[in-house]
Amino acid sequence: xxxxxxxxxxxxxxxxxxxxxxxxxxxxxxxxxxxxxxxxxxxxxxxxxxxxxxxxxxxxxxxxxxxxxxxxxxxxxxxxxxxxxxxxxxxxxxxxxxxxxxxxxxxxxxxxxxxxxxxxxxxxxxxxxxxxxxxxxxxxxxxxxxxxxxxxxxxxxxxxxxxxxxxxxxxxxxxxxxxxxxxxxxxxxxxxxxxxxxxxxxxxxxxxxxxxxxxxxxxxxxxxxxxxxxxxxxxxxxxxxxxxxxxxxxxxxxxxxxxxxxxxxxxxxxxxxxxxxxxxxxxxxxxxxxxxxxxxxxxxxxxxxxxxxxxxxxxxxxxxxxxxxxxxxxxxxxxxxxxxxxxxxxxxxxx
Numbered sequence: 001x002x003x004x005x006x007x008x009x010x011x012x013x014x015x016x017x018x019x020x021x022x023x024x025x026x027x028x029x030x031x032x033x034x035x036x037x038x039x040x041x042x043x044x045x046x047x048x049x050x051x052x053x054x055x056x057x058x059x060x061x062x063x064x065x066x067x068x069x070x071x072x073x074x075x076x077x078x079x080x081x082x083x084x085x086x087x088x089x090x091x092x093x094x095x096x097x098x099x100x101x102x103x104x105x106x107x108x109x110x111x112x113x114x115x116x117x118x119x120x121x122x123x124x125x126x127x128x129x130x131x132x133x134x135x136x137x138x139x140x141x142x143x144x145x146x147x148x149x150x151x152x153x154x155x156x157x158x159x160x161x162x163x164x165x166x167x168x169x170x171x172x173x174x175x176x177x178x179x180x181x182x183x184x185x186x187x188x189x190x191x192x193x194x195x196x197x198x199x200x201x202x203x204x205x206x207x208x209x210x211x212x213x214x215x216x217x218x219x220x221x222x223x224x225x226x227x228x229x230x231x232x233x234x235x236x237x238x239x240x241x242x243x244x245x246x247x248x249x250x251x252x253x254x255x256x257x258x259x260x261x262x263x264x265x266x267x268x269x270x271x272x273x274x275x276x277x278x279x280x281x282x283x284x285x286x287x288x289x290x291x292x293x294x295x296x297x298x299x300x301x302x303x304x305x306x307x308x309x310x311x312x313x314x315x316x317x318x319x320x321x322x323x324x325x326x327x328x329x330x331x332x333x334x335x336x337x338x339x340x341x342x343x344x345x346x347x348x349x350x351x
């Protein structure tokens with residue numbers, strides 16, 4: 001096997017959704033450097049998403065504790081990076097500590113945003129307007145251009161790929177059928193409770209789906225932090241499958257890839273579904289739907305656009321949480337019904 005002409009390092013964001021939205025940058029780097037191998041450095045919890053990106057040669061898992069500087073450990077790890085002979089590094093997190101690594105490793109070209117005043121550590125520096133920040137995909141994709149041309153007016157959509165054999169295995173292991181409707185619900189939100197659509201609304205939606213599609217398989221997905229919320233939804237609607245905290249991320253990826261639709265808060269699983277080009281319904285409350293929208297061919301972004309939104313707060317500062325409470329089940333069911341009806345029509349035409 002011929003070795004790559006050069007090797008590029010990308011230091012990925014620490015959030016799953018951000019890592020997905022950074023994927024178009026990898027497409028652009030591969031387009032501009034087709035013979036280069038692209039390695040991505042990321043936390044272990046993000047690694048399964050990166051392995052679903054065809055542009056990635058090697059996923060390197062960061063050995064550092066979250067939030068800790070660990071200067072000595074960074075020097076040690078920089079020696080490993082130095083041995084891999086990178087010609088350039090793209091530093092996506094805005095923190096100082098991640099900009100230290102490529103500088104310590106002696107990588108000559110170090111690309112990123114100013115972030116935490118990283119002069120010297122970043123030597124190809126981009127700038128973003130804080131009053132009017134770019135949407136996240138454009139924000140990361142701009143790093144593929146020079147700072148003088150970094151508007152990134154056009155960029156590819158995020159793209160993930162899951163092998164069919166992996167999907168078949170996960171469906172079998174989870175006791176699901178590939179021949180029945182599969183609808184994924186993602187009630188979680190790592191950022192904070194303000195981004196959560198209410199439990200009663202998710203449960204009401206699940207009941208409505210089953211009234212119209214009794215054979216539908218409805219799956220709850222999420223991290224261990226979402227177990228309590230998902231258990232409450234299952235108590236209200238026992239017919240659904242509660243997989244939050246019971247699946248690894250690579251299994252969740254396969255389930256989403258097999259799904260006929262996903263309904264989600266503004267979360268990492270939403271952006272995974274978008275990059276897998278599954279039909280999605282994205283529910284926005286305290287965040288801006290234009291800042292991190294889904295890119296699926298079939299996508300609905302729902303927001304009440306209240307005067308107090310987007311507040312971007314972890315908890316509702318006005319306590320009422322009307323941006324989510326008043327976005328009722330019927331408002332989500334209408335586009336979901338259209339998605340499922342279209343799916344059924346397609347199956348009828350093929351049979």
